[in-house]
Amino acid sequence: MIAPLLVQFAQMLLVLALAPLLTGLVRKVKARLQRRVGPPLVQPYRDLRRLMGKDAVMAENASWLFRVAPYTIFACTWVAAALVPTFATGLMFSWTGDLIVVAALLGTARFALSLAALDIGTAFGGIGASREAMIASLAEPATILIVFCVALIAGSTQLSNIADHMLNAHVGLRVSLALALVALIVVTLTENARIPVDNPATHLELTMVHEAMVLEYSGRHLAMIELSVSLKLLVYISIVACIFFPVGLAGAGAGPLAMAVGAAVYPIKLAIGGVLLGIFEMSIAKMRVFRLPNFVGAALMLGLLGVLLLFVSRGM
């Protein structure tokens, strides 16, 4: 009873501790590719500490929703991160929700953020929220279809079982899995507001989506949102790693040694994901807002194609 509980808490603390580092790594890679030195890897931690220490400055007409939203967003993202196997499958509370629940929890966080963006009644909040709604209306169904794809192969929507299946059963190369992987990468870029969908570094108001929504936030509230953004990136990279590259994951009821191996492999996977993300972001330009439906819609169609293939033939 106690040991699984400790492992579960270890996972929650691990994701929380690694998330800002991952963001720092992506920024560092992008800076190096631009021939800049870039901020140190630990800069996101410093930013968070600084933001938390500052007074929160809030608009006069903000309602209670504006104050509650950052903690809601953070809590939903953190719980979603706790449900994704990072170094071990079959954690104590992994049956609380499956992959659909993880996607929906991130949807709850997005819902809260969009409402908070509209709370002050400025044009920037509105522009961010309306674009986010448009993008999410394509990215969320794409996520669900990717889940369907993977679940039909593994016979389960439970992430732990999917990872075990991918690790142990002889899945082999499948067309539908390849489609799902491509779609999931597009969704990852979209959901995390990365180039080509959105630019996390921009402060040119008219081009941004996510940054426009959090424009009115400051101090500890902004810190919570920044931390949630880092966590969300980590969640998505962890999902990709757990489904498609489950190497090193400790199985259910594994011993401390397997756990240690898993805990050692997991940061390496994250680092590879972060570096690839940085390289990808530097090699592509940001898209116009109304070209995004084609980009994200492609993920939706790939997911649908994968599911259709699986319905037609289990072997695809």
Next chain:
Amino acid sequence: MIAIVPGCIAILVALGVAGAILARAPVGRWIVYGGCLLVGSTSLVAGLIAIGGPTEHLVLPLGVPWIGMHLRLDSLSGFFLALLGLGAAGASLFAIGYGRHDQEPQRILPFYPLFLAGMHLVLLADDTFTFLFAWEFMSATSWALVVAQHKDEGNAHAAFVYLVMAVFSGLAMLLAFGMLAGAAGAYTFDAMRAAHPTAGVVAAAFAFALIGAGSKAGLVPLHVWLPLAHPAAPSPVSALMSGVMTKIAIYGFVRVVFDLLGGVPWWAATIVAILGGIGAVLGVLHATMERDLKRLLAYSTVENIGIVFVGLGLAMAFQANGFPTGAALALTAALFHALNHTLFKSLLFFGAGAVLHATGTRDIENLGGLIKRMPVTAATVLVGCFAISALPPMNGFASEWLIFQAILLRPELPQWGLKLAIPADGALLALAAALAAACFVRAFGIAFLGRPRTPAAEQAHETDIWSRAAMGIFAGLCLLTGLFPGAIIDLLAPVAQAMTGARMPVQTGDPWLTTVPVASSRSSYNGLLLFLFVAASGGLAAMVVRRVGSAVLRRVPPWDCGFPDPSPMTQYTAASMGQPIERVYGTAIFRARSTVDMPAPGDMRPARLTRTRSDPVWDAVYAPLGRCVTFVSSHLNVLQFLTIRRYLGFVFGALIVLLAALALWQ
């Protein structure tokens, strides 16, 4: 137990009479709505008991003399009776406070209890005559309520369209029962259950039942009346029509297809599943572009009815393939979603009514900032928005999650139609869920958040205590059914057992009350733990941040990137909020266009932005049909001006034709 329900109906009829007599007295409102509240609560309890209880019969010496009135209360009617009682009790509680503002109570009070009585009788009917009488009675009384505020613009047209569709629906149901009655002309449902109809009869009865019940429920393409009629009625009645009456129609469909027919072929399941999926997406897309709050909710009803029909279609598909446990899962999910829709749609219509009364407008473009002036309404409506957007841990998510599980259950069904329809349904449902979230961010964000856009919104006031109580109770129920979905699944087990011959695994015995639809290796969901985790981590984060960092909060003017504009006109509007989605989906589906009329320099007239969009279903089905009716009637018009000799000639001709047909037949 069954004797209670006719008693309830009798009391409702008496309340209708009392409402007609006491309409103008203030006490009339108390008697009618208070009485309906008590009757609704009784029906709720009776229904809950009847779900698990034995099937009961009752024959009353009413109606057609030599037939009598056959009534029956089984688990299926019990579930819908509980749903009706719940919706009726909530709407009546809301109406006790809200009814004070009715301009012409004499147009509402007599019909409100009668409407409830009609819906009660539909659920109990066990013979064709009683069913059709109750069905038409429900339509007629609800029509009277739709036309109650007949002076408002558009309401008369809405009532006319509603009447046409209601007559059409009644006719289709009549034909469905005519098919089921067979050559022997069986009136009672028991005789229909015992009969073994041929494949052709099954197909025809299914088609008529789908048209009849579908048009009452708002299934695409038979939904056009719904967004007109539901908003036209007073808000508690809107809640009843959207939240409850559409479910009575679903009851009719389930009763005919699962009970009287006892299963239909796979192609029928494909049609239902595809129509449901298309309806879900079309409905929510309409809602996303709508600016009338109540019409937005009505379109969202079209969406949710679509979701329920997807579940029913899956259940029919599994049943046609001899897979009862799958059918039980899909049917349970569909009925669970029907219940959830009753809860959150009633709540949202109450909220819309409160907003309408507080500001005098249903147009969200004229609202804004209501969260400060109507805190209780805003908080409860927010709960409803979370629930209807299928976000965990609310109830809407639990039922949609179950439908997703049903979609994933058996990909190896043999028929190609289903192989393509089921994954397409999955995509359509996922799209509908995401668009619903966008729709309700927009609805809540524009109406309740931001700055007030008009003086009316600025001077809004919180609604009365009765309305707040009704909204609070329904918001609580939305959360509770989301946290304990296992309890609802177990509650529905006898219904699934009766309709499909199987049931879902017992849920309440699972550790931590986890929901496990098939097997724990397949999928599980625990709303309660999830909610506790989110609440605990949010609370923990807030505590730690305040301890470690600064706890000071300073209030300043909005930042707005350095250029704050004091005018609320600079806010995003509902139209601008919906524009990206309209542009992505609407240009193809709704032929949405916006044209800018920019005057030349020096010209004094204002620039104009004109936006148009059209309903594809209306353009493709109803407009040609309307033109056809006009064409035929204008050409048959000459028949009205003939001499008596010619009319007699027509009668003679008709007789000859019929006799000839009879001779050829034999």
